[in-house]
Amino acid sequence: MNASAILNAREHGDMTAQVEPITASGADSRREASPHILVVDDDPMVRNTVMSMLRAQGFQPQGCSSGAEALQAIEAHTPDLIVLDYTMPGMDGIELCRLLRERRATRLIPIIMITGVLGTEMAVQALESGVTDFLNKPINLAELEARVHAHLRSKFLVDQLEDLENVILAMTKAVEAKDPYTEGHSGRVAELAVRVGEAMGLDEDALRSLRLGGLLHDIGKIAIPDRILQKPDELSEEERHIVSRHAAVSQDICESIHSLTTVADIIRHHHEKMDGSGYPDGLRGDQIALPTRILTTCDIFDSLTTRRPYREPMSAPQACRALDDMARDGQLDPAVTAKVRQAVSKNGDAGSHP
Amino acid sequence: MNASAILNAREHGDMTAQVEPITASGADSRREASPHILVVDDDPMVRNTVMSMLRAQGFQPQGCSSGAEALQAIEAHTPDLIVLDYTMPGMDGIELCRLLRERRATRLIPIIMITGVLGTEMAVQALESGVTDFLNKPINLAELEARVHAHLRSKFLVDQLEDLENVILAMTKAVEAKDPYTEGHSGRVAELAVRVGEAMGLDEDALRSLRLGGLLHDIGKIAIPDRILQKPDELSEEERHIVSRHAAVSQDICESIHSLTTVADIIRHHHEKMDGSGYPDGLRGDQIALPTRILTTCDIFDSLTTRRPYREPMSAPQACRALDDMARDGQLDPAVTAKVRQAVSKNGDAGSHP
Structure with a gap:
């Protein structure tokens, strides 16, 4: 018997079949060089x-x-x-x-x-x-x-860490690319959060956590079937149940993170609000760590400026006004919303994403 | 205006809403302890x-x-x-x-x-x-x-590396869980490959690469829509095109990996065969690195022992015989297939997965 014959293209895969051969220079640049x-x-x-x-x-x-x-x-x-x-x-x-x-x-x-x-x-x-x-x-x-x-x-270890972060970025991008309405969301949130974090004087380790937390904050979505993620209408009771059941994935990831505590905190707590009205733990004020507050604010900014099936995107100035309103209502940290405003206006950010 | 009202449950999400609050002890165990x-x-x-x-x-x-x-x-x-x-x-x-x-x-x-x-x-x-x-x-x-x-x-850096590996494991598991026929595949391949690598005397760094390569070898699938991945019948021409187009994801990941060269090698070359009949580069013999040869063999073993919509799973001894046949045909490395046989019989591996 011939085992290869049993393995069809999908299961043992054609995934990489049409990849261009690596050129000589490409292969060289990837080879480990002796340290200088x-x-x-x-x-x-x-x-x-x-x-x-x-x-x-x-x-x-x-x-x-x-x-x-x-x-x-x-x-x-x-x-x-x-x-x-x-x-x-x-x-x-x-x-x-x-x-x-x-x-x-x-x-x-x-x-x-x-x-x-x-x-x-x-x-x-x-x-x-x-x-x-x-x-x-x-x-x-x-x-x-x-x-x-x-x-x-x-x-060498720091280089490997950067590699793994890039792998996670690529995985996140690939998952988001299946839905035109979320494409690039996590990457943009991570990038904006790091700029805000820099402006607020966070150190190197905190900035790395912020970047990674930005990439991973919506990771629970990875386990949600496409048909639910991409449904333009209101979700049914059963569909909402599937969505919430998959929160277990975020939980799994948080529990597997022992040294990157800030990242776990961001994944778990980026829906907390300063006045205690958020979830899942109803934290308030200083109970919410600064990196998490930054991420929350950047996440909302990006959602507001992105087109959805059921509404037009806001412009960046409109979204900043909305963030200020939420800060005035006691939901967001006004020190953070001010820095987000600076960061997006410095960037000449046109605001809405396609 | 109230910005929160604009963000519906799905986009700014209910994903974590039903997660149980962390108990005091859970929160403590995650807090960074002073080094001992x-x-x-x-x-x-x-x-x-x-x-x-x-x-x-x-x-x-x-x-x-x-x-x-x-x-x-x-x-x-x-x-x-x-x-x-x-x-x-x-x-x-x-x-x-x-x-x-x-x-x-x-x-x-x-x-x-x-x-x-x-x-x-x-x-x-x-x-x-x-x-x-x-x-x-x-x-x-x-x-x-x-x-x-x-x-x-x-x-501290090694701990962070382990954390990121766990994040990647959790992401892979979540993606595979959407398809009962591939559930757990990458994790099992990674685990078997590490045992075979240990038996063949690979060092700590090579074993880590093997584990990570096992988790990531099918990563291209992450970008393939559920409806194609889960289709029980032969793929249409258009569907095969979508599948191969998404090979770009594997390519992306390989290109973002600079220090973990063995991992990139595994992702790219785990469909190469010893006689040069594989793809994408038609490598032969020693051109295929040992960790990659190990991964290839473990990947085939796991595919053969897993139930698919269109065939029953093989038992572990049947699958080992199939691997030996492929080694005799010149496609696999006989030194590796022998170690796989030892590893799965030591494990008392019952063979087929549900």
């Missing part, structure tokens, strides 16, 4: 020792003998990790570190600082300037290996 | 110095004065990070480290070893025993802070 490490030290002895130790571990480090040279090298090719001497003539390690932390492209690169005996004042100054970790002279191979490995690992 | 750090040193001076430095940074460390005491403490409450002395009477740091690396529950806990001047032999021995990083005496506050932060951060 920069070694910055004016002392050729130390620099060469570190570089040959790194080479022995399979890396191909690049050496620089001054801060100025390092800045040029970084401009040309952003490194994955920098090993940096504390004492250098001209621009010293601390000064270079401060400069790199001010720039968006280099803000998060791990920097390991080479020091002699580490005095307290020097250490505090180094940490404040943005140094990630230290390596004492005389340099020990095992310590260098452990430290480089640890910090590259963090970067 | 264990400090193991027989010298009370060093131990107390490290612990008071950690307390100054807001941690609540637990101290142990011997390896045996540490083992008990770890048994009672798995720590997030261990600071461990090299020299201790009785069980020394190296010995404790080896023990912890042998156990599944403690295999991945970061261990920072306190040492004096680090000799080469000692360093090699420490790394081989599974030490993650070093901290030299006399202990410097800034170094301790930098190192603890770096290793806790890695652990």
Whole structure:
């Protein structure tokens, strides 16, 4: 018997059959590149020792003998990790570190600082300037290996996190694309929420949660049959029952999230209102976390400015007025609605989506 | 005007309306706990110095004065990070480290070893025993802070990765649940593939990719309308066109994955055959990566043992014979089909799914 014959196109699939073959360059760009490490030290002895130790571990480090040279090298090719001497003539390690932390492209690169005996004042100054970790002279191979490995690992994990976020974005987009009236909704809400969050001074982790919460806030819909999601009329009793039963999916997802507590909070609580009139838990005021309040407001804004089978979309200014009304009624946080207004007018947002 | 009134139950939704309120204990278990750090040193001076430095940074460390005491403490409450002395009477740091690396529950806990001047032999021995990083005496506050932060951060990122994997699992389950004939397919394939991968000696990263690739291999289906996915008859020309057009979703996802190259490879290539007769790229033999070969085989096994509208499911032994036939025909890797047979018979797998 031939098992392949049993598997028809749908179940074992033609899904990918018509995908274009990957070009050589496409395949290359996806291959894992060796991490790029920069070694910055004016002392050729130390620099060469570190570089040959790194080479022995399979890396191909690049050496620089001054801060100025390092800045040029970084401009040309952003490194994955920098090993940096504390004492250098001209621009010293601390000064270079401060400069790199001010720039968006280099803000998060791990920097390991080479020091002699580490005095307290020097250490505090180094940490404040943005140094990630230290390596004492005389340099020990095992310590260098452990430290480089640890910090590259963090970067690798962050890259993987971004990948998984992109997978979730693609899945969300695909689900929404089946309904022209919701197409792009979660992506737009996530994007607007992050801009509002930035304007309100949220940190990097909170912004990531906001983005992910935006993508996932309507995730319960994934389990609702197309015929109900796309029905233009009022839902029947039975259909409403199916919809609410599938709330279990959101619940499932919230329960599987242990470290991203803000995301779980957003998924569960983005229908809470400041005056306690929302659901499912009737939270009020400060019981609702700021990221969740932001998401709620952005979600309503996007719904109002989107065309539905039974009504025309509002313009952005109209929607902002509606949000202000809800803030005055005590349902939304006025500090958030004000920032949403700024964000959408800055954006030159024309308002309605097709 | 009242904006809420405009938003009907479906669009701004009743999805979560009927979720049970979270109980107090449920809410607590989700709150972010302070990381649990264990400090193991027989010298009370060093131990107390490290612990008071950690307390100054807001941690609540637990101290142990011997390896045996540490083992008990770890048994009672798995720590997030261990600071461990090299020299201790009785069980020394190296010995404790080896023990912890042998156990599944403690295999991945970061261990920072306190040492004096680090000799080469000692360093090699420490790394081989599974030490993650070093901290030299006399202990410097800034170094301790930098190192603890770096290793806790890695652990936090791994936790987030697991969360996102669970989100993707929940999304996949929800999509599959709409079709009784595919319900649970991706989860079962992922689970079987990981067991086969373990038996074939794949490392931690490859196993994670295998799990994720298993969950995502059919992700293109997410964009296919229910009416086509669930149609019991042969697809029409137009329907086949819709199906293949949605291959773009798989493509999208592959292109958004930069660090998880194995996952992208699995999504794209799990219909390749060893003799080059597969698609989309007609790869053959070693051109197909081992994780992808494993996934392909597990995918076929699960399809064969699942009931479809138009045929009965095979039993596990029948399906294994079919896989062996395909290996003999040159389509599958016989080393993989042999391990699949072992994995499903070990499992006492009854074979068919409802």
